[in-house]
Amino acid sequence: MTEKETEPTYEEMIAELREIAKQLDDPNTAIEDAVKLHQRGMALIQKCETFLQKAELTITEVPQSSE
Amino acid sequence: MAGKKRVTRQKTLSFGDDEGSLSLLSPIQENSGLVISDNILSVSDLTKRIRDVVDCPLLTDIIVKGEITGYRPNGSGHLYFSLTEQGDNAASISCVMWKYSAKNLPFSVKDGLLVQVTGLVDFYPAGGRLQFIVKKMEPALSGKTGLFLLKEQWRKELEGKGIIPRPQAEIRDPPIFPKNIGVVTSKTGSVLQDIKNVISRRYPLPILLASTAVQGDGAESGIVSAIQSLQDKVDVIIVARGGGSFEDLFVFNHPDVVTAIRNSKVPIISAIGHETDTTLSDFAADRRVPTPSAAAETVVPDRAVLLEKLEKDRRSMHDTVMWILSAEQKNIADLKRRVDPNRLTRKLELMHQQTAELEERIRTASIRRITVERGNCRNWAAMIQKGAKNKITNARLAFLTQKEIILGRDPYKPLELGYALVWKDNVVVRSVKKIAEDDRLTLRLADGEVITIVESIK
Numbered sequence: 001m002t003e004k005e006t007e008p009t010y011e012e013m014i015a016e017l018r019e020i021a022k023q024l025d026d027p028n029t030a031i032e033d034a035v036k037l038h039q040r041g042m043a044l045i046q047k048c049e050t051f052l053q054k055a056e057l058t059i060t061e062v063p064q065s066s067e
Numbered sequence: 068m069a070g071k072k073r074v075t076r077q078k079t080l081s082f083g084d085d086e087g088s089l090s091l092l093s094p095i096q097e098n099s100g101l102v103i104s105d106n107i108l109s110v111s112d113l114t115k116r117i118r119d120v121v122d123c124p125l126l127t128d129i130i131v132k133g134e135i136t137g138y139r140p141n142g143s144g145h146l147y148f149s150l151t152e153q154g155d156n157a158a159s160i161s162c163v164m165w166k167y168s169a170k171n172l173p174f175s176v177k178d179g180l181l182v183q184v185t186g187l188v189d190f191y192p193a194g195g196r197l198q199f200i201v202k203k204m205e206p207a208l209s210g211k212t213g214l215f216l217l218k219e220q221w222r223k224e225l226e227g228k229g230i231i232p233r234p235q236a237e238i239r240d241p242p243i244f245p246k247n248i249g250v251v252t253s254k255t256g257s258v259l260q261d262i263k264n265v266i267s268r269r270y271p272l273p274i275l276l277a278s279t280a281v282q283g284d285g286a287e288s289g290i291v292s293a294i295q296s297l298q299d300k301v302d303v304i305i306v307a308r309g310g311g312s313f314e315d316l317f318v319f320n321h322p323d324v325v326t327a328i329r330n331s332k333v334p335i336i337s338a339i340g341h342e343t344d345t346t347l348s349d350f351a352a353d354r355r356v357p358t359p360s361a362a363a364e365t366v367v368p369d370r371a372v373l374l375e376k377l378e379k380d381r382r383s384m385h386d387t388v389m390w391i392l393s394a395e396q397k398n399i400a401d402l403k404r405r406v407d408p409n410r411l412t413r414k415l416e417l418m419h420q421q422t423a424e425l426e427e428r429i430r431t432a433s434i435r436r437i438t439v440e441r442g443n444c445r446n447w448a449a450m451i452q453k454g455a456k457n458k459i460t461n462a463r464l465a466f467l468t469q470k471e472i473i474l475g476r477d478p479y480k481p482l483e484l485g486y487a488l489v490w491k492d493n494v495v496v497r498s499v500k501k502i503a504e505d506d507r508l509t510l511r512l513a514d515g516e517v518i519t520i521v522e523s524i525k
Contacts, residue, residue, distance in 0.1 A: 011244040017380060024387045031395055038388040045381045052370050052377075057263065057271035062249070064277060064289075064296045 010051055013044050020044070114192035121197065126188035131160075131199065132207050135180045144169065146176055150184065150199060162186075164201035172204060180216075181207040211313060218320045222347055225322055230329045231350035239334040239353045241303040241366050247273040248366055249301035249333065251293040254278035258307045258359045265363035270370045275301050281308040287321040294327045294335070303366050304331060306348065307338040307359040319346035328352050338362035482513035499524050 008016070020041040023029050029037070108116070133150035136159070141147060144166035151159040162184065164172075176182075185203040190196070206216035225231045248266065252258045259276065266274065277293035280286045290306070297304050306328065308316065318324060319339045328335050329351035337352035338359045349355040356362045404410070474480075482488065488511040489496040496502060502521055510517040 009244065009246070011242070014244070021380065021384060021387075024384060024391075031391060034388060034391050038384060041384045042381065045377050045384075048377050049374060052270075052374055055271040055370065057267040057274065059259075059263065059274045059276055061254075062275050062277045062293075062296050062300065064279075064292045 010048060013048050013051075017041060017044050017048070111192065114190060114195070117190045117197075118192070121188045121190055128185070128187060130183055130185050132181070132183040133160075135176060135178055135182060138176055138178050146201075148176065148178075150182075160188075161196055161198040162201050163198055164204060168202050169204075176204070181213055183207045214314060214317055218317070218347065221320055221322050221325075225325055225347060225351075230322075230326055231347060233329060233351055233353065241334045241336065241353070243368060245272065245302035245366060247275060247301050249275045249277060249297035249304040250307065251277050251279060251290060251297065251304060252307045252359070253281050256309060258309045261358075261360045262305060262307065262363040265360050266367055269364065270367035270373075272367065282311065282315045282318055286318040287323045290318065290324045291327040294324075294331055298332050301333055304333050304335045305338060305359070305362040305366060306335055306352070307362055308340060309359065310341040310344070313344075316340045316344055316346055319348040322347075324348055325351045336362045336365055479511075479513065482511065487512050487517075 020037045023037055024034055024041075131150060133152050136149045136151040138146070138148040146162075146164040146169050148162050149159045150162050151157075164184075164186075169176075182204050183206075184199065184201040186199055186201045189198060189200050191198050205220065206213035222231070250259065250262055252262075254276070263274065266272065275297060277296050279289035279293040281290065294304065294306065306319075308319065316339055319337075325347045328337070328348050334353040335351075337346075337349045337355045338357070338361060339346050339348060342357035354365065356365055478488075490509040490511065491502065491506055496508070502508070502524060504521050504523060506521045508519050508521060510519060
């Protein structure tokens, strides 16, 4: 939903998915919208999964100013 | 400052070979006997000299460690006791801690307590003794009891400043999905490995390590700068140290460390020692967990659970849309059936039939009604006719009766018997008093009238 150029964070994607699920459950949502929401939801789920699968642990040591 | 009294004989005083250290005293003569000399001091002079001697940097602002003995509680609020060293170099010195210095002492003084005191040596002329004036007292840093007391002292100080405990309203939840994690711990040791293992299993993400010594002298400054170096770089910080003795973990009670944790802009999870260990840092942190592994579990969600949930979401979303679509299809089929032309024809036929039936019902009902009304009319006509006839007969009878009556009352009828009606000026005359002579009268008889003139009245 965000118009930002930057990739949404996992948290933002989850928040959007939650909103999509809510709208899909709403009987007042137009069917055209429901189909679009479904497509968007599937894409987001795919993104989240990719994010989780690609997540990598790295350890960087932070130099300390006063030592 | 030399004594003013003169004596003939001088008392010999010996302070050993070190004459330099005795420069304030007068020269001494052997076997001088009772000689009054200028060099003889009064006691107060002597005590004054002693006070001057002890007032030197060597004996001022010094820290002495020892055990408290001979503590005498005193109603005045001043503390009197001795500081003693046991063993081969047994030694003792009287001490006093004035009320104003002792008022904020965070622990109670008692015999046997190992303390380190800061203050100065002074000579008390009236009592004739050297004593140590204590300005500040802390539990001696060696020994668990001392450390425990120091911890209590720090706790009171930090509580007094409002640094601990962290108020409930200022406890921050770590983000559910952090982008990275800061870890303050030793570079070596199992703690970092434990955290790494848990995070790589649950939700791998970048770890920023600010390594520091976590015990020993000066460790507090390392921990403080480690915490500061992670500010603005991470979403959450774990301050961790593996299990150890009370002394090993002691640095996490240090006010500098506790204050740095309390002032952190980033939420801090404290994972120091084992579950049973509590350091003052725990009270300043946003959350306290029993082990470093638990800290890692606290700061990241479990990837497996998230993936499972995503799959569930996918299925649920799919099912929802499928359900919506099938409901819509059903809806369309229903609509289609409803707009079917045959269905319309059938409906029209049904409507025709209904109309015809209604028409028939109306017709039959109308005829029945008309028949009934006609019968009624006929009855009414008969009744009216009969009634009218009777009415006419009755009326005729009544008329005849009335006629008889009217005829019987005819004012002219008696005239037939020979009576006459007398009129004067069209008025019936009933008395002679109404008549005068020569009046013109009309006499009515049964069959005609006579006009006459009155001749006389009798």
